[in-house]
Amino acid sequence: MKKTQEKxxxxxxxxxxxREDLWLKLDKDIFAxxxxxxxxxxxxxxxxxxxxxxxxxxxxxxxxxxxxxxxDGFDQPGEFKETDLPLNLFFKQIAEDHFRIGFDLPxxxxxxxxxxxxxxxxxxxxxxxxxxxxDNLHIPSLDTMYVSIPFLVxxxxxxxxxxxxxxxxxxxxxxxxxxxxxDRGVVDLLSRRGWTIYMMEADCLPDLIASYTALTGRSxxxxxxxxxxxxxxxxxxxxxxxxxxGKKMRESEIPCDCLVLDIDYMDExxxxxxxxxxxxxxxxxxxxxxxxxxxxxxxxxxGVKKEEKFSVYADGKKRDFFVRRGDQRPFLGKVWxxxxxxxxxxxxxxxxxxxxxxxxxxxxNIAGVWNDMNEPCLIDSPCPMxxxxxxxxxxxxxxxxxxxxxxxxxHYEVRNLYGFQMARASFEGLLALRPDERPFVLxxxxxxxxxxxxxxxxxxxxxxxxxxxxxIPMLINMGLSGVPFTGxxxxxxxxxxxxxxxxxxxxxxxxxxxxxxxxxMLGVVQEPWVFGDKTEARIRHLVGMRYRLxxxxxxxxxxxxxNGAPLIRPLFWSYPDDQEVYDIDDQFLxxxxxxxxxxxxxxxxxxxVYFPRGKWIPLEGGAVIEGGRYLRVELELGTVPxxxxxxxxxxxxxxxxxxxEYQQAPVIFKCFGxxxxxxxxxxxxxxxxxxxxxxxxxxxxxDGKPKVECVNYGYIAxxxxxxxxxxxxxxxxxxxxxx
Ligand code: GLC
Numbered sequence: 001m002k003k004t005q006e007k008x009x010x011x012x013x014x015x016x017x018x019r020e021d022l023w024l025k026l027d028k029d030i031f032a033x034x035x036x037x038x039x040x041x042x043x044x045x046x047x048x049x050x051x052x053x054x055x056x057x058x059x060x061x062x063x064x065x066x067x068x069x070x071x072d073g074f075d076q077p078g079e080f081k082e083t084d085l086p087l088n089l090f091f092k093q094i095a096e097d098h099f100r101i102g103f104d105l106p107x108x109x110x111x112x113x114x115x116x117x118x119x120x121x122x123x124x125x126x127x128x129x130x131x132x133x134x135d136n137l138h139i140p141s142l143d144t145m146y147v148s149i150p151f152l153v154x155x156x157x158x159x160x161x162x163x164x165x166x167x168x169x170x171x172x173x174x175x176x177x178x179x180x181x182x183d184r185g186v187v188d189l190l191s192r193r194g195w196t197i198y199m200m201e202a203d204c205l206p207d208l209i210a211s212y213t214a215l216t217g218r219s220x221x222x223x224x225x226x227x228x229x230x231x232x233x234x235x236x237x238x239x240x241x242x243x244x245x246g247k248k249m250r251e252s253e254i255p256c257d258c259l260v261l262d263i264d265y266m267d268e269x270x271x272x273x274x275x276x277x278x279x280x281x282x283x284x285x286x287x288x289x290x291x292x293x294x295x296x297x298x299x300x301x302x303g304v305k306k307e308e309k310f311s312v313y314a315d316g317k318k319r320d321f322f323v324r325r326g327d328q329r330p331f332l333g334k335v336w337x338x339x340x341x342x343x344x345x346x347x348x349x350x351x352x353x354x355x356x357x358x359x360x361x362x363x364x365n366i367a368g369v370w371n372d373m374n375e376p377c378l379i380d381s382p383c384p385m386x387x388x389x390x391x392x393x394x395x396x397x398x399x400x401x402x403x404x405x406x407x408x409x410x411h412y413e414v415r416n417l418y419g420f421q422m423a424r425a426s427f428e429g430l431l432a433l434r435p436d437e438r439p440f441v442l443x444x445x446x447x448x449x450x451x452x453x454x455x456x457x458x459x460x461x462x463x464x465x466x467x468x469x470x471x472i473p474m475l476i477n478m479g480l481s482g483v484p485f486t487g488x489x490x491x492x493x494x495x496x497x498x499x500x501x502x503x504x505x506x507x508x509x510x511x512x513x514x515x516x517x518x519x520x521m522l523g524v525v526q527e528p529w530v531f532g533d534k535t536e537a538r539i540r541h542l543v544g545m546r547y548r549l550x551x552x553x554x555x556x557x558x559x560x561x562x563n564g565a566p567l568i569r570p571l572f573w574s575y576p577d578d579q580e581v582y583d584i585d586d587q588f589l590x591x592x593x594x595x596x597x598x599x600x601x602x603x604x605x606x607x608x609v610y611f612p613r614g615k616w617i618p619l620e621g622g623a624v625i626e627g628g629r630y631l632r633v634e635l636e637l638g639t640v641p642x643x644x645x646x647x648x649x650x651x652x653x654x655x656x657x658x659x660x661e662y663q664q665a666p667v668i669f670k671c672f673g674x675x676x677x678x679x680x681x682x683x684x685x686x687x688x689x690x691x692x693x694x695x696x697x698x699x700x701x702x703d704g705k706p707k708v709e710c711v712n713y714g715y716i717a718x719x720x721x722x723x724x725x726x727x728x729x730x731x732x733x734x735x736x737x738x739x
Contacts, residue, residue, distance in 0.1 A: 326396020419445025479566025649677025
């Protein structure tokens with residue numbers, strides 16, 4: 001008799017509507033490990049923590065994202081019940097190296113955050129693979145980016161309920177957010193180590209982000225100079241060129257605070273060296289620029305040139321600080337210096353050693369360090385685990401091994417931490433060497449919590465109009481992922497910039513928290529003066545506005561330090577009950593009081609702007625605009641595309657050439673009608689602000705009459721004058737210190 005055949009799986013699969021069904025019905029759950037659910041209240045928000053370990057005798061892995069103080073706050077583990085979890089979150093282990101986590105995405109909800117995403121603000125409807133990788137062709141299908149922050153915000157469309165999910169695992173993971181249009185989110189996580197998920201729920205977005213940033217830490221307030229205009233190029237090839245750029249900035253009166261040295265300052269790309277031929281007077285040149293009010297920062301890549309006579313290589317090798325492959329042979333990868341070795345930044349002793357090398361920068365008066373290629377990126381090498389990956393190679397086949405306190409681990413399990421830990425080493429190095437100064441570190445790669453150590457720029461964009469527009473949603477999502485100090489290369493990195501594009505990019509770039517013009521050697525130069533006098537004058541005017549807004553920008557960083565708010569905010573941050581703003585991602589709020597709506601299309605001289613309720617006034621002056629409607633606004637080249645909220649008081653200074661002049665610059669409170677506004681001053685460089693070493697004034701204007709209250713007085717400021725600008729009428733104001 002013929003045996004009845006069991007239906008093959010694929011036949012059954014044909015009858016299932018979606019991949020989600022397939023998973024639910026067919027995938028077995030082999031989980032036999034340990035999980036625990038704990039709870040903690042952070043900044044008034046209840047946070048649930050679910051720790052999952054695939055082995056019964058092991059705890060979930062250590063967290064790098066969550067700060068130690070918050071880690072201690074969680075209760076003793078309680079009994080785990082899946083029904084307790086928000087969004088019906090549950091998980092399965094479907095293979096020894098593969099976890100799946102599923103959760104509801106209510107029909108009318110939108111998804112945000114997840115770090116650096118080449119996407120509109122709403123991330124729903126596609127897959128997002130988090131595995132740090134450098135691909136310099138930022139086209140819409142690009143999925144793996146330089147920075148992975150596994151924190152998702154799910155917001156209902158009525159904006160009364162916000163969920164946050166932090167999947168704290170630095171391993172490869174792919175988030176499918178309702179790809180199947182079945183109102184589900186599914187994360188595939190390829191890891192053998194386990195993971196921890198933090199879930200929080202709040203009834204407004206600011207509260208949710210406050211608790212997320214309390215959990216993963218907030219940025220220090222950047223030193224004043226780092227908030228200025230940075231000028232960069234790959235590369236300024238020699239000291240004469242660098243000096244000439246600095247002098248030209250001063251001659252052309254384009255405010256600037258920092259010049260940047262890309263890889264060619266080094267001696268054949270050896271880290272912590274400078275070329276003796278092209279930069280023979282390295283420190284003198286840096287000092288000379290400093291005397292012009294210009295700081296210098298340097299790039300630093302993780303790859304160390306493999307060369308016995310190179311001391312950093314020889315020393316690191318002797319101490320066994322470089323990563324090794326599974327078979328114990330040293331791992332070699334090709335980067336700028338040719339075959340190179342890579343420090344294991346997961347190790348504390350390695351970080352201390354790397355930090356100590358920063359003495360090279362400090363001795364040469366280099367003000368800050370730019371960490372690049374730290375995914376790590378190897379030249380001509382494809383993504384080691386592309387978005388379609390289905391399984392995790394055995395530990396010893398994962399490029400190289402790294403060391404965690406609990407033992408050796410394959411690189412892919414912790415890859416998303418590589419750049420984060422490198423940035424941490426730079427931050428801790430600069431802090432140890434200059435304990436009285438807030439370090440400035442810029443990184444390309446990162447993980448949740450990177451804001452504690454570094455600013456982030458979004459890598460190799462192009463001089464394309466599309467990339468100008470895309471910077472807005474990308475930076476909004478970075479801010480909602482807890483990282484406030486961000487920007488993209490103004491003018492675009494790759495390809496050739498043009499006069500019009502550069503002008504439009506400055507119009508927007510002056511509102512990037514991190515504001516740097518940078519370009520690749522493969523494209524035309526794009527310093528502010530290269531496109532002729534007209535363009536130069538426009539850029540001078542625009543950068544001037546950045547400098548005028550410095551006190552406001554500082555205030556926004558204080559706000560971030562207090563409640564985690566990003567500087568670049570979606571409109572729904574402040575107007576959650578206005579359905580009109582949900583899908584707007586070509587405008588944003590720069591703090592509460594300024595709305596930016598730039599032109600991002602070639603040839604356009606006006607655009608339609610949505611004005612939320614209330615009243616608005618063009619930042620550069622003009623008629624009051626009634627909110628709650630769309631309006632076509634003329635925006636000629638060189639116009640600041642921003643509007644102040646009526647009811648705000650924005651502290652400004654006159655245009656200065658460098659933040660070196662900031663402390664003495666008079667402060668002008670621009671009042672947009674009757675209103676209220678804060679002004680905070682500190683020394684702009686030390687950590688004293690963390691010990692009350694700042695002054696905070698609350699200014700109120702009612703019926704045109706000002707009232708000043710001193711909220712905090714902890715800093716003896718150099719003498720400066722204060723003025724009130726009420727509809728163009730300027731009067732002196734006294735800010736009296738309490739006696
Ligand atoms: C990378 C960086 C870019 C830099 C270049 C050379 O592509 O992203 O900013 O200029 O390397 O160092």
